[in-house]
Amino acid sequence: MTPLPMRAAERAQLAMMLEVCAFPKPGNVDRCHDYADTRLEHFLASTIFSRPALEEAERGEGRIGEIIKHAVQLMSIHGGGNTHFGAFILLIPLVYGGDIAGARRAIEKTDVSDAVAFYKAFGMTRVRMHASDDLDVNDPATLAKLRDRDITLLDVMQHSAANDMVAREWVTGFPLTRRGADLLRQSGPGRESIVQMFLALLATEPDTFIVKKHGRDVALETMRKAQEVLNGARPVETLDEECIALDINPGSIADITIAAIFVALGEGWEWDS
Amino acid sequence: MTPLPMRAAERAQLAMMLEVCAFPKPGNVDRCHDYADTRLEHFLASTIFSRPALEEAERGEGRIGEIIKHAVQLMSIHGGGNTHFGAFILLIPLVYGGDIAGARRAIEKTDVSDAVAFYKAFGMTRVRMHASDDLDVNDPATLAKLRDRDITLLDVMQHSAANDMVAREWVTGFPLTRRGADLLRQSGPGRESIVQMFLALLATEPDTFIVKKHGRDVALETMRKAQEVLNGARPVETLDEECIALDINPGSIADITIAAIFVALGEGWEWDS
Numbered sequence: 001m002t003p004l005p006m007r008a009a010e011r012a013q014l015a016m017m018l019e020v021c022a023f024p025k026p027g028n029v030d031r032c033h034d035y036a037d038t039r040l041e042h043f044l045a046s047t048i049f050s051r052p053a054l055e056e057a058e059r060g061e062g063r064i065g066e067i068i069k070h071a072v073q074l075m076s077i078h079g080g081g082n083t084h085f086g087a088f089i090l091l092i093p094l095v096y097g098g099d100i101a102g103a104r105r106a107i108e109k110t111d112v113s114d115a116v117a118f119y120k121a122f123g124m125t126r127v128r129m130h131a132s133d134d135l136d137v138n139d140p141a142t143l144a145k146l147r148d149r150d151i152t153l154l155d156v157m158q159h160s161a162a163n164d165m166v167a168r169e170w171v172t173g174f175p176l177t178r179r180g181a182d183l184l185r186q187s188g189p190g191r192e193s194i195v196q197m198f199l200a201l202l203a204t205e206p207d208t209f210i211v212k213k214h215g216r217d218v219a220l221e222t223m224r225k226a227q228e229v230l231n232g233a234r235p236v237e238t239l240d241e242e243c244i245a246l247d248i249n250p251g252s253i254a255d256i257t258i259a260a261i262f263v264a265l266g267e268g269w270e271w272d273s
Numbered sequence: 274m275t276p277l278p279m280r281a282a283e284r285a286q287l288a289m290m291l292e293v294c295a296f297p298k299p300g301n302v303d304r305c306h307d308y309a310d311t312r313l314e315h316f317l318a319s320t321i322f323s324r325p326a327l328e329e330a331e332r333g334e335g336r337i338g339e340i341i342k343h344a345v346q347l348m349s350i351h352g353g354g355n356t357h358f359g360a361f362i363l364l365i366p367l368v369y370g371g372d373i374a375g376a377r378r379a380i381e382k383t384d385v386s387d388a389v390a391f392y393k394a395f396g397m398t399r400v401r402m403h404a405s406d407d408l409d410v411n412d413p414a415t416l417a418k419l420r421d422r423d424i425t426l427l428d429v430m431q432h433s434a435a436n437d438m439v440a441r442e443w444v445t446g447f448p449l450t451r452r453g454a455d456l457l458r459q460s461g462p463g464r465e466s467i468v469q470m471f472l473a474l475l476a477t478e479p480d481t482f483i484v485k486k487h488g489r490d491v492a493l494e495t496m497r498k499a500q501e502v503l504n505g506a507r508p509v510e511t512l513d514e515e516c517i518a519l520d521i522n523p524g525s526i527a528d529i530t531i532a533a534i535f536v537a538l539g540e541g542w543e544w545d546s
Contacts, residue, residue: 006350013321021314031304031313040304041294041464041544044317048286051324077279079545191314271314272352 006265008095009054015261016047016087018271019254022194024236026202026226027243028254035249042080049077050084057095064106065114065153067092069121082125086166086209086255090177093170094262100174107154107170114153115146135159165208165252169259176201180260181267189270197260199236201253202226209251222248279538281368282327288534289320289360291544292527295467297509299475299499300516301527308522315353322350323357330368337379338387338426340365342394355398359439359482359528363450366443367535373447380427380443387426388419408432438481438525442532449474453533454540462543471530472509475499475523482524495521 006014020043023030034040053071056062071088093103122137135142135156145151160167169177180197187193203226206219222243228234243249265271279287293316296303307313326344329335344361366376395410408415408429418424433440442450453470460466476499479492495516501507516522538544 010322014318017317017321018314021317041291044290044294045287045545048290048321049283272318 007058008098008266009051009058011265012054012091012095012262013047013051014271015091015258015265016050016084017044018191018194018261019258020044020047022191022198024240025195025198025250025254026229026236026239027222027249028251029249033240033244038080038083042078043083045078045080046075046083049074050088053088054091054095057092060096063114063117064093064096064110065117065121067096069117069124072121072124076124084255084258085121085125086252087258089166090169090174090255090259091262094174094177094259099266100178100263104173107157110153112146112150112152115151115156116143118153118156119143119146163208163211165205166255169256174259174263176204176256177259177263179204180256181263181269184260184264184269185267189273191271193269194257194261195236198253198257199226199229201256201260202250203230207250207253209253210248214246214248218246218248222250280331281371281539282324282331284538285327285364285368285535286320286324287544288364288531288538289323289357290317291464291467291534292531293317293320295464295471297513298468298471298523298527299502299509299512300495300522301524302522306513306517311353311356315351316356318351318353319348319356322347323361326361327364327368330365333369336387336390337366337369337383338390338394340369342390342397345394345397349397357528357531358394358398359525360531362439363442363447363528363532364535367447367450367532372539373451373536377446380430383426385419385423385425388424388429389416391426391429392416392419436481436484438478439528442529447532447536449478449529450532450536452477453529454536454542457533457537457542458540462546464544466542467530467534468509470533471526472499472502474526474529474533476503480523480526482526483521487519487521491519491521495523 020029020040021031023032029035029038029040029043031040050071053067053074056067056070068088071092072085075084093106097103097106119137119142135145154170157167157170161171165176180201183197183200184193187196203223206216206223210219210222225234225239229236229239293302293313294304296305302308302311302313302316304313323344326340326347329340329343341361344365345358348357366379370376370379392410392415408418427443430440430443434444438449453474456470456473457466460469476496479489479496483492483495498507498512502509502512
């Protein structure tokens, strides 16, 4: 049978599924490793249940901020906490726009209503964010401040970009997503390329999720160790064990990995070989 | 956040995902084991991409045979061969009817058009079926015979029931599906119960997929070994290794396991604990 054409929403789900199954991904949930409270099944349930929000993005119905909020709501199907918030921040505009250029156009059009919806989505999660303190997610007065100052969702991301590499993708035009997609195509078809791409991104910039949890030194050390894995000086399994032992999980690189798989699939990269 | 209500189509996808992730399931693809040509990602891709067909069943749009055919077409998203044909035969009427009683009513209403669509779906796969020889799936004259004799899809399943336990579920009112769902609820919440239920079903009747591939003696021997696992006389890992070494995979029990998870979820069994 000839494969059927793939819809953008399905392509996003496929990217989420392929990312979490790929192994070994040092420190993260993968086919061979769960965390006690967040397991493979939680990531896959979120992948399945996010479809209505991804379809809204595909149809271009409604606004980016509301669609991200909807996706975060759908994530509550499981009790595994935040599995895909960062991934949705990247995927929703990518699905909405179809590719990176389209995502950039969609992001330019965000307004204060997107920012308000995004902050409400944030309030539903236990995710850490280093926005400027006077736009604290946990402060009920923040929504009024957003409205008073007419702050767009792109503005919010600009506030956060210095400390959050997912927000930085929005502000700078998805450079790591682009790089990850290019790496996938260079590595060739098949799931092994996902691990190579993940390691290459991990070796490129300190993961800001690790920074928030363990500080910048730990993130830089993890980056250097990923470089050693790429150079053949350290087995990937060793880095995986070290990360797990110290509860170091490169969650933001995982989010960008998902976005990169989505883009690469749209450009003809073959996952199934 | 309070979990959102689950749609029947999503419940079916969740059942497919939970079944393939559960491990160890002797001889089958699971979290820790792929076959060379059929891998975990193929099962999960089929789970994601079958959604439009499952939604048709949920809405009660169209006929059971056509919906099964549609689901089989969607399975061609991956190159891993038949991952879910037997599961769809059980899930489509269950989603259509909402539960076992509803599925039985839906099955009673099948007619010759369902049988024709089903045979066309069959032609797209490489699945073995022991229907009566004069209704050979590979014989182009079979469709005309179905129409001439006004054979319904339930009739087709009756022809096949002696040699196919999935067809037998249709004809006999889903007794193993019912038993699996009861076992899940007795075992309690969480993914470990799925493995227990799978083993209990495997110890109950010889898997007809194994019979078709290796003969009845091998299927009976596998059943007896599953009983030993349940009695504590044989480690489950040993049975898994033996099955893999001999290419014995209990695919029909896996199909019924999926149907049983679907039913149990609808009756309040909790997967996420």
